[in-house]
Amino acid sequence: MSEYTKPLPELEGHTKDFYGFCKQGELHFQRCSACGTWRHVPRELCAECGSWDWEWARSSGRGEVYTWTVVGRALHPAFQQSCPYAPTVIELEEGVRLLSEVLDVAPEALEIGMPVEVVFEAVTDEITLPKFKRVAAS
Amino acid sequence: MSQAACIVGIGETDFCRKPGSGMSQLALQLRAATAAIQDAGLTPRVIDGIMPFPNLGRAEQFAANLGCENLRFAATIHTGGAAPVASLQAAATAVNAGMATHVLLPAGWNGYSGARVRQTVSQDVASIPGGAIARDYYLPFGFTAPPQWYSVMARRHMYEFGTTPEQLGTIAVTMRKHAQLNPKAVMHGRSMTLDDYLASPMLADPYRFFDCCLETDGAAAVVVTSAERARDLAAKPIQIMSGACGQPYPADEITNRKDFFRTGLSIAAPEAFGKAGIGPSDVDFAMIYDCFTFELLQQLEEAGFCKRGEGGHFVEGGRIELGGELPVNTHGGLLSEAHVLGMSHITEAVRQLRGEAEGRQVEGAEIGVVTGWGDFGDGSIAILRR
Ligand SMILES: [Zn+2]
Numbered sequence: 001m002s003e004y005t006k007p008l009p010e011l012e013g014h015t016k017d018f019y020g021f022c023k024q025g026e027l028h029f030q031r032c033s034a035c036g037t038w039r040h041v042p043r044e045l046c047a048e049c050g051s052w053d054w055e056w057a058r059s060s061g062r063g064e065v066y067t068w069t070v071v072g073r074a075l076h077p078a079f080q081q082s083c084p085y086a087p088t089v090i091e092l093e094e095g096v097r098l099l100s101e102v103l104d105v106a107p108e109a110l111e112i113g114m115p116v117e118v119v120f121e122a123v124t125d126e127i128t129l130p131k132f133k134r135v136a137a138s
Numbered sequence: 139m140s141q142a143a144c145i146v147g148i149g150e151t152d153f154c155r156k157p158g159s160g161m162s163q164l165a166l167q168l169r170a171a172t173a174a175i176q177d178a179g180l181t182p183r184v185i186d187g188i189m190p191f192p193n194l195g196r197a198e199q200f201a202a203n204l205g206c207e208n209l210r211f212a213a214t215i216h217t218g219g220a221a222p223v224a225s226l227q228a229a230a231t232a233v234n235a236g237m238a239t240h241v242l243l244p245a246g247w248n249g250y251s252g253a254r255v256r257q258t259v260s261q262d263v264a265s266i267p268g269g270a271i272a273r274d275y276y277l278p279f280g281f282t283a284p285p286q287w288y289s290v291m292a293r294r295h296m297y298e299f300g301t302t303p304e305q306l307g308t309i310a311v312t313m314r315k316h317a318q319l320n321p322k323a324v325m326h327g328r329s330m331t332l333d334d335y336l337a338s339p340m341l342a343d344p345y346r347f348f349d350c351c352l353e354t355d356g357a358a359a360v361v362v363t364s365a366e367r368a369r370d371l372a373a374k375p376i377q378i379m380s381g382a383c384g385q386p387y388p389a390d391e392i393t394n395r396k397d398f399f400r401t402g403l404s405i406a407a408p409e410a411f412g413k414a415g416i417g418p419s420d421v422d423f424a425m426i427y428d429c430f431t432f433e434l435l436q437q438l439e440e441a442g443f444c445k446r447g448e449g450g451h452f453v454e455g456g457r458i459e460l461g462g463e464l465p466v467n468t469h470g471g472l473l474s475e476a477h478v479l480g481m482s483h484i485t486e487a488v489r490q491l492r493g494e495a496e497g498r499q500v501e502g503a504e505i506g507v508v509t510g511w512g513d514f515g516d517g518s519i520a521i522l523r524r
Pocket of ligand 1: 032033034035036037046047048049050051
């Protein structure tokens with residue numbers, strides 16, 4: 001297996017926990033313990049109500065395509081072999097949005113509102129990235 | 139009204155791609171700075187305020203090279219491409235508060251021959267406010283650079299409002315048309331049709347190659363002083379009627395905004411127009427930060443030149459061309475003149491208001507707007523008057 005050369009997250013602070021859950025095959029986001037608001041990316045306190053109390057809560061992993069771009073020419077050398085690929089904003093059922101990718105849909109077949117579900121891609125021994133696949137409309 | 143601080147000097151280097159400026163980034167900016175100081179009829183020694191562009195040099199370096207022995211005010215507004223216009227407001231406030239008398243605003247880089255514009259952010263995200271977020275949550279997925287970050291907004295706008303590729307193309311073609319009137323423009327002598335635009339390769343769909351700004355070497359600078367001091371100087375003073383800045387929410391993360399199209403300018407523009415006591419319809423031209431075609435369209439909407447969702451229609455029919463209802467970027471902008479980080483939008487606005495925009499003068503130009511856009515949608519605006 002060739003070495004993985006794409007950029008990786010730095011496992012520090014809350015980001016370490018976020019990707020730690022991914023490695024276990026679960027998608028978690030912070031949820032405010034006071035008002036119940038979900039949030040992403042990780043923050044220190046709730047911007048809605050000001051509470052410092054929060055927990056990692058498991059997402060259903062289901063959501064839909066909100067928007068995307070199709071990269072035809074990579075602007076980072078590590079992605080040159082991947083073009084065309086489509087960084088995609090997924091809006092999850094809990095209301096938070098996550099930048100990811102839909103693995104089993106060609107870029108030209110993506111549609112806003114397309115229902116998707118999280119899958120996990122272990123790219124290195126340490127790092128697992130949350131990706132998505134298409135599911136039938138419920 | 140007479141109390142408004144003024145732009146009293148402008149300066150620019152040549153703008154180029156190959157073979158490059160042949161100068162360091164600092165030297166390039168110093169060339170533009172000395173030209174601006176000379177244009178104002180001042181000597182470098184009297185500059186006592188310097189506002190460098192983020193990450194492109196320090197006030198100390200500029201002062202030491204220029205001989206500014208009495209530097210009192212040094213500040214940088216960290217809003218990326220929105221910084222030069224944001225600095226106009228800050229410089230105006232500084233001179234009116236007596237913090238400095240003559241403030242220099244330099245900006246410039248070797249965006250072609252040095253580290254290319256495309257590399258500066260995508261491989262060094264630490265330079266932007268959302269750097270760690272981009273590193274941990276964008277880059278691993280190949281979402282690495284501004285055209286990609288902003289094109290997701292453009293696609294969503296197309297979905298919600300029916301904005302078309304032809305409308306984005308009209309912006310690119312208009313900027314190119316204006317560049318034909320500007321001998322300094324890198325794209326002078328290289329015309330472009332809508333078919334050329336549509337045939338250009340997709341870089342970050344819906345952004346084609348020609349939706350994206352140029353990568354060039356070049357610098358520009360302006361000098362700001364008080365209204366009182368401006369009266370004694372050589373150049374015709376251009377008043378800074380008002381200025382304002384704003385940030386989207388959250389500013390450091392682009393995907394989780396409740397209102398996907400509310401950017402810094404959405405906050406700044408009403409404030410600036412309110413302070414100036416005028417509305418968008420009172421403006422004779424607009425210099426809009428055009429890093430990409432859609433950002434120009436989006437800023438026209440958020441600045442209030444048209445309603446949100448109507449930008450695509452607004453740019454059609456020659457409305458933003460010289461001679462149209464609202465001439466936009468008569469120099470050709472970042473798309474077809476050069477990428478001078480927004481500073482050449484200010485120098486062009488000043489030329490228009492002085493009546494010195496040879497061959498592309500907006501007839502009777504009295505009031506003009508300049509905007510800036512940076513990072514994940516930070517915004518700035520200044521309303522200028524002759
Ligand atoms: Zn809360």
